[in-house]
Amino acid sequence: MSPSEEADLLRVNLAFYQSFESMDYDAMAALWSQRPEDICVHPGWPFLAGWRDIRESWRAIFANTGFMRIDITDVRVELGERLARVCCVENLYSVFDQQTLASQVAATNLFIKVDGAWKVTLHHGSPVASQEVAPADPGDEN
Amino acid sequence: MSPSEEADLLRVNLAFYQSFESMDYDAMAALWSQRPEDICVHPGWPFLAGWRDIRESWRAIFANTGFMRIDITDVRVELGERLARVCCVENLYSVFDQQTLASQVAATNLFIKVDGAWKVTLHHGSPVASQEVAPADPGDEN
Numbered sequence: 001m002s003p004s005e006e007a008d009l010l011r012v013n014l015a016f017y018q019s020f021e022s023m024d025y026d027a028m029a030a031l032w033s034q035r036p037e038d039i040c041v042h043p044g045w046p047f048l049a050g051w052r053d054i055r056e057s058w059r060a061i062f063a064n065t066g067f068m069r070i071d072i073t074d075v076r077v078e079l080g081e082r083l084a085r086v087c088c089v090e091n092l093y094s095v096f097d098q099q100t101l102a103s104q105v106a107a108t109n110l111f112i113k114v115d116g117a118w119k120v121t122l123h124h125g126s127p128v129a130s131q132e133v134a135p136a137d138p139g140d141e142n
Numbered sequence: 143m144s145p146s147e148e149a150d151l152l153r154v155n156l157a158f159y160q161s162f163e164s165m166d167y168d169a170m171a172a173l174w175s176q177r178p179e180d181i182c183v184h185p186g187w188p189f190l191a192g193w194r195d196i197r198e199s200w201r202a203i204f205a206n207t208g209f210m211r212i213d214i215t216d217v218r219v220e221l222g223e224r225l226a227r228v229c230c231v232e233n234l235y236s237v238f239d240q241q242t243l244a245s246q247v248a249a250t251n252l253f254i255k256v257d258g259a260w261k262v263t264l265h266h267g268s269p270v271a272s273q274e275v276a277p278a279d280p281g282d283e284n
Contacts, residue, residue, distance in 0.1 A: 037220050039229045039250070046270045047229060047248040049218060076191060078179050078254070078263065080224035085252055085264065087181045087189060106189040108181070108250055108266045110227055112220070121220065122227065124250045126268030128188045 006077055012118045013075070013086045013109055021070045023062040029055065033112050033119035041124040043105050069093040072107075084111045084118060090125065104128040148219055154260045155217070155228045155251055163212045165204040171197065175254050175261035183266040185247050211235040214249075226253045226260060232267065246270040 012031060019027035032038060032051060040054040041047045042061070048054050071091040078085040090105040110122035154173060161169035174180060174193060182196040183189045184203070190196050213233040220227040232247040252264035 037218070039218065041248045041250070041268055044269065045248075046246070047216070047231070049216075049229075074189070074191075076179070076181065078225065078252075080222045080254075082222035083220065083225040083227065085225065087191075087264070089189070104188070106183045106187075106266070108183070108252075108264065110220075110250075110252070112222075122229070122250065124248070124266050124268065126183055126266065127186065 006079060009077060009079065009084050009086065009111060009118050010075070012111060012120070013088070014072075016109065016120055016123070017070050017072055017090070021068055023065060023068070025058060025062055028058050028062075031120050033114055033121045035121065037121065039122045039124070041126070043125045043127040047124075065094070067095045082113050083121075084113075085109070086111070089128070148221060151219060151221065151226050151228065151253060151260050152217070154253060154262070155230070156214075158251065158262055158265070159212050159214055159232070163210055165207060165210070167200060167204055170200050170204075173262050175256055175263045177263065179263065181264045181266070183268070185267045185269040189266075207236070209237045224255050225263075226255075227251070228253070231270070 015027070016031055019031060032054065034051040036050045038051045038054055039047055039049055040057060042057060048057055069092070072088045073091060075086060075088045086109045088107050090107050092103045092105060094101050105125040106128050108122070108124040109120060111118040112121040157169070158173055161173060174196070176193040178192045180193045180196055181189055181191055182199060184199060190199055211234070214230045215233060216231045218229045228251045230249050232249050234245050234247060236243050247267040248270050250264070250266040251262060253260040254263040
């Protein structure tokens with residue numbers, strides 16, 4: 001497996017989080033393999049099997065989320081010919097009721113090679129911890 | 143990919159749950175690839191990277207758990223040459239304080255081919271729901 005193969009994979013993994021953070025449904029959809037075999041487990045959800053249900057979950061999440069920032073750390077890769085895995089920690093920051101909420105999600109992302117390109121075929125996120133960081137705007141009226 | 147390849151994979155996935163349920167550390171250890179690349183996310187835990195930390199987590203779980211029964215349902219497979227994925231729902235039943243507690247975990251298990259045999263290289267479990275089923279022994283004194 002070449003270093004460029006790993007770089008390609010990490011680029012797709014990053015694009016996944018960029019589309020997530022910017023809540024860009026079309027960009028997110030284009031990254032998935034869009035097959036009945038696709039699986040998605042959002043933190044605390046039961047697993048969704050097949051692109052049709054997964055697609056609706058992203059639409060619902062994007063429609064119901066305000067500001068969100070995701071920094072990924074601890075990125076770990078395992079490459080195969082057809083399937084490849086990236087595990088990482090998602091450090092999420094969201095603003096709710098004038099508070100910045102920080103939380104961590106442990107994520108497993110699995111990719112499948114389709115026509116020479118890596119496509120997302122599984123996203124599994126699970127909650128790790130949740131804590132309040134600081135008021136979003138301490139000088140604001142309340 | 144032959145049907146026997148998939149049957150082999152499902153056999154190893156089942157053996158994983160049998161060793162889990164019987165809290166047999168040696169059987170569990172023998173199923174893993176035991177490499178630094180192995181990953182394990184127990185429900186609600188941060189992710190553990192590398193066999194050394196994963197090994198200690200199984201020892202701790204087995205030392206601190208009483209009766210447990212695990213039925214797996216919704217088993218879904220994706221095969222590659224080097225890596226293969228099984229997703230399933232773990233239906234867990236445990237007894238605590240004379241109550242039977244039922245809970246569900248969404249699980250992603252990833253396997254790697256080592257010397258012709260599938261070995262566990264990732265287990266990611268996340269909590270889905272939890273509910274009380276019935277008293278373990280309604281006639282018992284309390």
